[in-house]
Amino acid sequence: MESENEHIELLISKKLSGHATGEEAAELEYLTTLDPEIRKLYETSQRAWMNAHYPFTPAAIKADREKIKEKIIKKLSIPAKRSVYSRFLYRAAAGLTVPLLIAGGWYWGSHSSSSSEQTMSTITAPQGQIAECVLADGTHVWLNSASTIRYDPALAGKKRVVHLNGEAYFKVAKMPDRPFIVNTAEMQVKVLGTSFNVRAYSDEDQTSAILEEGSIELQFESSKGISPVKLTPGECASFQKDGEKLLVENTETYLHTAWRDGKYIFKDADLETIIRQLEKLYDIHIHLKNNSQRDRRFRGAFEYKKQNVFDALETIERTTSLKYRVEGRNIWLE
Amino acid sequence: MIQDQNQLLYSKIKRGDEDAFNHVFNLYYSRLCFFADHMLHDFDLCRSIVQDVFVDIWINRESLDIHFSMKSFLFQSVKNKAMNVLKHRKVESRFIDEQKKKDEPFSTQDLIEEAELNDKINSAIHELPPKCKEIFILCRFEELRYSEIADRLNISVKTVEMQISIALKKIRQKLIDYQIIQLFIFTLLRKK
Numbered sequence: 001m002e003s004e005n006e007h008i009e010l011l012i013s014k015k016l017s018g019h020a021t022g023e024e025a026a027e028l029e030y031l032t033t034l035d036p037e038i039r040k041l042y043e044t045s046q047r048a049w050m051n052a053h054y055p056f057t058p059a060a061i062k063a064d065r066e067k068i069k070e071k072i073i074k075k076l077s078i079p080a081k082r083s084v085y086s087r088f089l090y091r092a093a094a095g096l097t098v099p100l101l102i103a104g105g106w107y108w109g110s111h112s113s114s115s116s117e118q119t120m121s122t123i124t125a126p127q128g129q130i131a132e133c134v135l136a137d138g139t140h141v142w143l144n145s146a147s148t149i150r151y152d153p154a155l156a157g158k159k160r161v162v163h164l165n166g167e168a169y170f171k172v173a174k175m176p177d178r179p180f181i182v183n184t185a186e187m188q189v190k191v192l193g194t195s196f197n198v199r200a201y202s203d204e205d206q207t208s209a210i211l212e213e214g215s216i217e218l219q220f221e222s223s224k225g226i227s228p229v230k231l232t233p234g235e236c237a238s239f240q241k242d243g244e245k246l247l248v249e250n251t252e253t254y255l256h257t258a259w260r261d262g263k264y265i266f267k268d269a270d271l272e273t274i275i276r277q278l279e280k281l282y283d284i285h286i287h288l289k290n291n292s293q294r295d296r297r298f299r300g301a302f303e304y305k306k307q308n309v310f311d312a313l314e315t316i317e318r319t320t321s322l323k324y325r326v327e328g329r330n331i332w333l334e
Numbered sequence: 335m336i337q338d339q340n341q342l343l344y345s346k347i348k349r350g351d352e353d354a355f356n357h358v359f360n361l362y363y364s365r366l367c368f369f370a371d372h373m374l375h376d377f378d379l380c381r382s383i384v385q386d387v388f389v390d391i392w393i394n395r396e397s398l399d400i401h402f403s404m405k406s407f408l409f410q411s412v413k414n415k416a417m418n419v420l421k422h423r424k425v426e427s428r429f430i431d432e433q434k435k436k437d438e439p440f441s442t443q444d445l446i447e448e449a450e451l452n453d454k455i456n457s458a459i460h461e462l463p464p465k466c467k468e469i470f471i472l473c474r475f476e477e478l479r480y481s482e483i484a485d486r487l488n489i490s491v492k493t494v495e496m497q498i499s500i501a502l503k504k505i506r507q508k509l510i511d512y513q514i515i516q517l518f519i520f521t522l523l524r525k526k
Contacts, residue, residue: 006499013499017473019480041506048505053452054377054475055459056364064381065359071389 016049121153127283138173167199188219208238210256268297282309289334369449373416383415458508470501
């Protein structure tokens with residue numbers, strides 16, 4: 001009896017998995033017509049076989065629970081209020097600049113400066129914070145840590161001009177007859193309506209622009225002798241300050257714009273670059289004592305909203321032979 | 335009774351109780367993913383939209399207004415999101431064509447039941463002994479021949495045959511238990 005059951009089970013599973021020989025299939029058919037119990041057994045097995053979905057593992061489900069947490073944090077920290085307030089405020093205060101809060105860290109003020117300059121507005125993202133704002137023309141600006149834009153609040157005139165020190169991502173409102181211009185110390189980015197990232201920290205060796213969509217044109221002071229360059233989407237132009245050379249190459253734009261999501265992604269970055277980044281994010285000074293790791297390249301991602309500087313330092317410790325030591329806001333890596 | 339418990343969970347979530355939220359997640363998450371997959375046939379996408387439904391619930395928890403049960407609210411929200419995706423795809427999906435042919439709005443209830451069956455089988459698969467589970471997955475989802483599985487795992491074809499039949503038997507057993515429960519609830523409802 002035992003082995004007869006076993007035999008029927010084998011026939012059923014072979015049939016369902018497509019391994020039954022003609023003889024076995026015929027035998028099963030004969031048995032199911034003969035005995036309603038066996039028929040029922042076969043039908044339930046068939047249901048189980050057909051309705052089996054590719055396994056969804058408990059581990060994957062757990063990971064998805066974390067994913068929900070991440071999405072909630074992301075939504076609460078950036079866009080949720082923007083959509084309501086930006087439109088409302090933008091209309092209510094037409095012609096005025098409307099800075100918006102994200103993650104609690106921006107301030108702005110209009111300061112009337114020397115007589116020659118008209119009243120300019122300034123928006124600053126303090127170290128370790130991102131600021132987001134909508135300008136009077138509807139252009140959306142995300143300011144990265146330790147970055148400032150300065151501009152005429154009404155954006156009046158033929159050109160819409162914004163001065164940038166630091167890094168910002170722009171989603172420019174389309175106005176074909178009024179070009180949008182981002183001025184940095186080294187270069188000018190002229191735009192018609194598009195999304196792009198400009199990185200122009202005065203303490204870094206290079207200034208760069210990354211175009212995500214649309215088109216932009218880079219212009220340089222005539223003294224630099226570089227003719228204007230047009231970028232196509234996906235291109236990154238970086239200007240080396242010391243050699244006064246411009247390099248244009250294709251890039252994965254997300255590497256350069258992930259900071260808007262509170263992430264830094266490194267790909268083939270050297271330790272120096274990573275350290276400079278951490279300094280900007282956390283308002284600290286990192287002193288690299290030992291240069292043996294200079295030529296190594298690192299890849300990885302860092303979510304600075306969720307991880308603190310020690311998480312980053314510990315990762316560096318694990319992947320290099322360096323150890324860190326903290327004294328106030330100074331950190332020694334040796 | 336079930337309704338009461340749901341009501342309780344719902345008001346706890348409204349008050350920001352994360353344990354209640356986790357409880358609802360554990361109860362329905364995988365089922366909702368299977369449910370969406372019947373419409374979209376893209377499991378990763380389904381996971382993402384079901385996650386979004388949970389995100390929305392948590393973020394808007396204070397203004398949450400659930401008329402029926404938490405369960406029907408969840409399935410309805412996922413269905414709405416899935417239908418939006420289908421609309422977005424623009425291409426007339428196979429699913430919509432089928433709907434038209436049927437000439438009736440497709441039954442959420444049927445899909446929920448199918449998803450519950452998928453979910454039950456899924457947990458039954460994960461409860462199989464490790465070796466048995468591995469062999470079953472290779473056969474059913476990787477669609478390997480018995481002989482290929484035997485080669486890969488360095489076991490005999492006879493062992494593979496046996497393990498597949500054991501797996502199927504165990505999964506079927508779980509299913510039968512489940513159907514008995516379903517039948518039981520069904521009779522209870524009819525008595526009312």
